[in-house]
Amino acid sequence: MTRNSKGSLVRPYPLPQSASTPVVTPLSPSVVYASETPDALDDQYEGRVHGYTYSREGHPNADVVAQRLDALEGAEGGVLTGSGMSAVSAVLLGLLKTGDHVVGGNQLYGRSLRMMKEDLPRLGIATTLADPGDVAAVAAAIRPETRLVLIEVVSNPTLRVADLDGLAALCREKGVLLAVDNTFTTPKAIRPFEHGANIVIHSVTKLLSGHSDVMLGYVVARDPALNERLRVFAVTAGLTPSPFDCWLAERGMLTFDLRFDRAQATAVALADHLAALPGVRRVIYPLRADHPDHARAAGLLGQRGCNMVSFELTGGRAAANAFTRGAEGLSFAPTLGDVGTTLSHPASSSHRALSAEERAALGLSEGFFRVSVGLEEPEALKAVFTEAVAAAAAVS
Template identity: 80%
Template sequence: MRNSKGSLMRPDPLPFSASHPVVTPLSPSVVYASDTPDALDDQYEGRVHGYTYSREGHPNADVVAKRLDAMEGMPGGVVTGSGMAAVSAVLLGLLKTGDHVIGGNQLYGRSMRLMAEDLPRLGIATTLADPGDVAAVDAAIRPETKMILVEAVSNPTLAVADIDGLAQLCKDRDILLVVDNTFTTPRGFRPFDHGADIVIHSITKLLAGHSDVMLGYVVAKDAEINTRLSVYVVTTGMTPSPFDCWLAERGMLSFELRFERAQATAVTLADHLAGLPGVKRVIYPTRKDHPDHERAMALLDGKGCNMVSFELEGGRAAANAFTRGADGLNFAPTLGDVGTTLSHPASSSHRALSAEDRAKLGLSEGFFRISVGLEDPETLCAVFTEAVAAATS
């Protein structure tokens, strides 16, 4: 509709088309117009579905949420602006002053910081315990314990949590079990099938898969918890960008193919590294020398996923020489890209920990985490051979 001077009073409808787009349209609009106050009431009160203000939801976020809901087998998920936003929504949106939460003693560095510094500042007590030892977790439970947060496979030492045991413990004690499924992805592991109450993802990583998106996701099996999480995300402005959601959907279309290729190469690379002089140890869940091998084979159904960790002999000098010698590989604190990336926890994700605390976790200066990408396996192994040789020469 245009006024007499020809200025645009409100947008004309999109041109009619008897066909539909193959690619989901990008919807960057921040605001959505309603016809009347009654119509707006109908939206807010749930009688009709519609959008109002993009902080409260938008089409591209809904598309991504529904795709992940289907992958995890649980409806009602919420997409957030980052993986840490999803973690924060769970911890800050569901816990209150006086509550107690137990975290796995091996978590992503920022999750560890949240547990160690931010929650206590708000009067929420925290304890870290080995998620592979149900008795140790049980011993850490208090009357005020409301939640246990673990990673199915830990970052970066690839320890495998006893999810089945923890789920039974949480059920017996009326405690929420929250599983960060970022490393394993729904292709490698489905936490709800093993008794989890809430599942978290950093979509930024293997799900989107191209290092050009920053998003998170969280879903609970209790619809009332999903509502609480959604309200908290909207209130605190954790809403994702439509463009990032649009890119993430594109990445998710090839996710299963990328997962299988990267996982197969990870198996090859782990075995190759184990045979190189100068490599002190290799950590990969399906290798028989993994400390949690039997649990990994049972819990992950034989899937090791795309992450490999290893330790070089020597300290920081060897680590520097290794990254300089890894020609064509990106040394970057990320994972899940189409290209293989190297991460050094002591200088990135876990740098906030003291050297003593890193040593307790087995994170020496020679420890590296590899996110295996889609390169030719033979070529990738050759690059690592040269890089390890450079580190040990």
Template identity: 75%
Template sequence: MKNSRPSIMRPHGIPDSVSTPVATPLSPSVVYASAHPDELDAQYEGKLQGYTYSREGHPNADVVAKRLDAMEGATGGVVVGSGMAAVSCVLMGLLQSGDHVIGADQLYGRSLRLMKEDLPRLGISTSLANPSDIDAVRAAIRPETKLVLVEVVSNPTLAVADITGLAQLCHEKGILLAVDNTFTTPRAFKPFEHGADIVIHSVTKLLAGHSDVMLGYVVAKDPALNDRMRVFSVTTGMTPSPFDCWLAERGLLSFDLRYDRAEATAKDLADHLATLPGIKRVIYPTREDHPDQARALALLGGRGCNMVSFELNGGREAANAFARAAEGLNFAPTLGDVGTTLSHPASSSHRALSADNRAALGLHEGFFRVSVGLEEPELLRRIFADAVSAAT
């Protein structure tokens, strides 16, 4: 029987109500009390549903996980403290010393650093290959290869991976395929429907969408893999903040509307940028001049994303002039906000790479990545025209 002795040191219960809250309550408690050891055992053994210590899970994280599971057509997803925590859950939670992993040669800068510097010192060898070239990925496979990590649309060069070919190759070789779906989101692409084994998201970006949340999410088809990643995240303290989860749930309620609006404006902006003198190149997956356009149309069903990349004529001086003149836009190393943001990979996401490595990826000093927000298209056209003019 539960101990009902009153104590001023214990919180009073939430008052009973015949009605229910419309908004999910925020549950910031770090610890949850059980009645006795047998009840606690039953919770840990899965015989009773309950919470114990928030590092091991809390209600707000579960609410967000279930929403994201539904969006990706999955079950058992894990919400963690950041997008890179989700990547780490896959690479460090599932691999061990002696294993080999292949990464796309164009990944988010910190994912590349994890591949190149951190995994090797833990005894996990790595290789990079072009995810659009199946023969190149096949050539990189070794007997000890356990996993391939790719982004559907790469950050920040917006190259489109051959997910169909990669899935066929990985299944043929018994290798896991992990897909970072952050740029495309389940609104444009659902990796499990195309053969992926694991899906990764930086919820911080488009899904939460207001630049006030730091969260990641990862889910696998195989429940055993989800269990391993969950245990790893708990052990290494990747637990998300209840408040961030609460904010993310709010953002998810408007996600579809935000994504559709930003995607349409991004297409408009890409076409506009291509007409401006002083622009060396514009990158958007569904444009006719994109080398992966056919693959993008096939994989994304005619959809794109809210990201546009372009390169100015000139180097750092032109980049500085452009950023200073882009009044009303935030120059910040982020994406997915309700407002349009500008990112300069050479000074932010890919600054850890050498100049030669950045050049090999096409990330010159005049290269910008744009995360298109919810502004009126005409306003953005005017801002970008003025800023490009100032830069040139």
């Protein structure tokens, strides 16, 4: 407790007391928190009372957002981190050790793939990639030293749907942890713990906060002991998020349900519209009957196809350049979940580190785009895409 008896001290004044409480969560940017005595500090560190000491170890704004996310996922004790990839890192680096083996989905986000293929092996952690829609393929990849399987419910950017129930059963049988990145789908579409997952990961940067002005991640385990290991690693590695980003994220999450429903409804309409345009080779959206995993998507997601649509132009890089130039008013940017629709070109952004042959194996041609549908009026969005696809077709 800061004393206020010496007016000449730099920080002598306590917070003003009030009989009322703020409606909006206060922003708490303080890096440090003062305790009254060493005994009081012991009480905090040893868990007899709750309090804050140093913001790298936790702060009020992070706890508020973590509690909101816990409620969405049906979890307890989630850990907020500085980005989605730091949440992935907390799992892979905080729970695995040299000599362990991890299986990853073969269509993970590009940076997750890079970590699996380059960083973990450098640390003596072996990795294998397998199709998460094929339980037999994942089973064949599991070894005696396998400790964890990491998948996305819906893959980035090809929107393939994992066999979540089958993989959960396999991991239970083998005694392996199943970690699920739920960023694309969000808890509005699916709650992985209800399907047998052990760990859930989010890039809160995306649709949950929803305004492209926040960088945050979140990870939570079903087992409290695993949660504690994740928390300790995050604190030690300095993965703690800033209070301001947490404060902004909470504001964004207040409208998450509304934004999800609006963007998803528009995504359904846009996917059907794109499929009818000359110059579009294919459209990928989980609720469409021509999606390769349509039956599985219906079983897992019901009518929650989410706000992501992927499609492929008939042309190559020249057509891709013409398309982005023609998509007037839309942001060509490697992100998703914004209030405005954004376009992503995996070959030049998220998956640029892969070879051309590796991208081709995933179906990521130069004409492949991922669309994160925002809150625009559907008819206005259709008009923009019609013009942009026509511009691409003109150079194909």
